[in-house]
Amino acid sequence: MEILGATLRICVDDLDTTIPFYERLTGARAHRFGRGGVQAAAIGSFLLMSGPEAELEVLRKVTATIAVKDVDEAHRQLTELGARVVAGPLSTPAGRNLLAVHPDGSVFEYVDQPG
Numbered sequence: 001m002e003i004l005g006a007t008l009r010i011c012v013d014d015l016d017t018t019i020p021f022y023e024r025l026t027g028a029r030a031h032r033f034g035r036g037g038v039q040a041a042a043i044g045s046f047l048l049m050s051g052p053e054a055e056l057e058v059l060r061k062v063t064a065t066i067a068v069k070d071v072d073e074a075h076r077q078l079t080e081l082g083a084r085v086v087a088g089p090l091s092t093p094a095g096r097n098l099l100a101v102h103p104d105g106s107v108f109e110y111v112d113q114p115g
Helices: 015-026 054-058 071-079
Strands: 003-012 031-035 038-043 044-050 061-067 084-092 095-101 107-112
Touching: 003 038, 015 038, 015 044, 038 054, 044 054, 061 084, 071 084, 071 095, 071 107
Parallel strands: 003 044, 061 107
Antiparallel strands: 003 061, 031 038, 038 044, 084 095, 095 107
16 A cells, blocks of 8 residues: 555634634645535645534544555555454545554544545
């Protein structure tokens, strides 16, 4: 599996007031999208998320988002190494993804980029 990078996941109270800081910090523009009741903004290596506490509680359990070349390859290798895939692969606005629990209990999202 080829790992292309990682995104830090941050839950915030208000995207509109938080986005300008991260845009200035990274020099990148926010790419906003929603999923369920959660609104998100991808800015450089940061993923800001805001929404109902019940949904954010689940999202906080994911340590980071790992960009990979191919989610199907990641699924195969993670399974071979003893990780437990708990969701996916699924299509999302940011590409296909899956959630995996590593043998140490850490939870990561793996996502590939649309070609």
